[in-house]
Amino acid sequence: MKKAGITIENVHLAFGDTEVLKGVNLDIQPGEFFAFLGPSGSGKSTLLRAIAGFGPTPKGRILIGDRDVVGLDPWKRNVGMVFQSYALWPHMSVRDNVAFGLKERKVPSAQIKTKVDAALELVDLAHLADRMPNQLSGGQQQRIALARTVVVEPDVLLLDEPLSNLDASLRVHMRRELLRLQRQLGLTTIFVTHDQEEANTTCDRMAVLDGGVIQQVGSPLELYDRPENLFVANFLGTANILEGKVEVDGNERRFVTNTGDQLSLPEGSTGEGGNIVLRPQNISISRTQAADSLPGTVQHSEFLGSQIRYLVSAGGTEIVVDQSHRAGHDWIETGADVHLVANTQSAVVL
Numbered sequence: 430m431k432k433a434g435i436t437i438e439n440v441h442l443a444f445g446d447t448e449v450l451k452g453v454n455l456d457i458q459p460g461e462f463f464a465f466l467g468p469s470g471s472g473k474s475t476l477l478r479a480i481a482g483f484g485p486t487p488k489g490r491i492l493i494g495d496r497d498v499v500g501l502d503p504w505k506r507n508v509g510m511v512f513q514s515y516a517l518w519p520h521m522s523v524r525d526n527v528a529f530g531l532k533e534r535k536v537p538s539a540q541i542k543t544k545v546d547a548a549l550e551l552v553d554l555a556h557l558a559d560r561m562p563n564q565l566s567g568g569q570q571q572r573i574a575l576a577r578t579v580v581v582e583p584d585v586l587l588l589d590e591p592l593s594n595l596d597a598s599l600r601v602h603m604r605r606e607l608l609r610l611q612r613q614l615g616l617t618t619i620f621v622t623h624d625q626e627e628a629n630t631t632c633d634r635m636a637v638l639d640g641g642v643i644q645q646v647g648s649p650l651e652l653y654d655r656p657e658n659l660f661v662a663n664f665l666g667t668a669n670i671l672e673g674k675v676e677v678d679g680n681e682r683r684f685v686t687n688t689g690d691q692l693s694l695p696e697g698s699t700g701e702g703g704n705i706v707l708r709p710q711n712i713s714i715s716r717t718q719a720a721d722s723l724p725g726t727v728q729h730s731e732f733l734g735s736q737i738r739y740l741v742s743a744g745g746t747e748i749v750v751d752q753s754h755r756a757g758h759d760w761i762e763t764g765a766d767v768h769l770v771a772n773t774q775s776a777v778v779l
């Protein structure tokens with residue numbers, strides 16, 4: 430199958446007077462599994478639809494391969510799109526649903542049979558070819574929607590929250606299926622989701638959007654470990670953010686919180702901003718004081734199974750601390766005075 434990259438250059442898009450995409454620039458590599466992640470209303474679907482050719486014509490350029498598709502009708506772009514609703518034709522069998530796009534393209538019938546068989550094989554549903562859509566489960570219908578989309582060999586595959594209608598355990602199964610399918614076909618794919626775990630477990634890289642602006646692009650790990658702003662830090666998992674300032678003394682750098690507590694920063698660390706971001710699993714909690722520990726008081730604790738989550742007032746804020754749970758481990762009671770030690774190797778100053 431062909432592999433086409435996608436380049437988005439300075440794309441602006443408005444519904445009437447309301448600008449929804451505000452200067453988007455992005456390079457998606459051929460064969461990459463890419464995700465658009467962001468809160469509701471951030472512009473993910475609008476951007477995806479602009480690539481597909483739906484909605485108002487944007488300003489700027491959208492290249493699929495080396496072809497600028499802005500202004501081109503959707504069916505001339507050779508993109509495949511799968512939506513949240515499966516939208517299978519209810520009066521057609523599974524086989525006919527998958528064959529539909531090929532018939533429209535006047536592909537010879539012998540080839541249609543071969544291609545449909547291969548597409549059904551790909552989604553593991555060859556045995557259900559003669560069923561009607563209403564005789565399939567939600568997950569099976571979505572796999573047929575995928576087969577129907579990839580059978581026409583699009584240059585890129587666009588997925589708009591395709592798993593949202595499925596129940597939780599099926600979603601987990603289906604996201605693995607999606608990844609397997611994408612890898613097998615090597616098809617440049619964009620997956621729109623507001624579910625961080627879904628993006629993390631499937632995509633090579635993602636763009637986090639907010640307010641029609643891309644906040645950061647990178648692999649899931651890069652974005653989680655090295656957020657470039659507080660929005661990304663907060664959006665991707667739980668972030669503890671302490672306010673203060675960086676002080677430099679010779680070779681030593683430390684972060685001094687507004688409450689006067691000090692955290693040594695590792696050698697070679699960068700960042701001069703007024704916030705330090707610490708993930709809950711990178712802080713340990715103890716009843717005893719240690720070098721560089723932040724004094725605090727346990728406000729609440731929750732048993733989460735593999736972890737105990739503490740909410741501790743310290744450093745001028747409420748800090749979330751996750752301790753992995755081991756049988757027989759001390760569970761610190763609410764109201765206890767404690768000391769927090771942060772692993773500042775993993776901290777980010779913004």
Ligand SMILES: Nc1ncnc2c1ncn2[C@@H]1O[C@H](COP(=O)(O)OP(=O)(O)OP(=O)(O)O)[C@@H](O)[C@H]1O
Nearest residue numbers: 444447449467468469470471472473474475476623
């Ligand atoms: N047809 C439309 N007319 C007017 N405004 C629209 C239209 N479609 C979307 N919008 C607005 O554009 C903004 C971005 O919407 P979009 O659907 O792209 O967000 P999203 O990030 O995909 O959100 P969600 O996760 O809720 O689908 C929202 O403020 C939305 O209200």
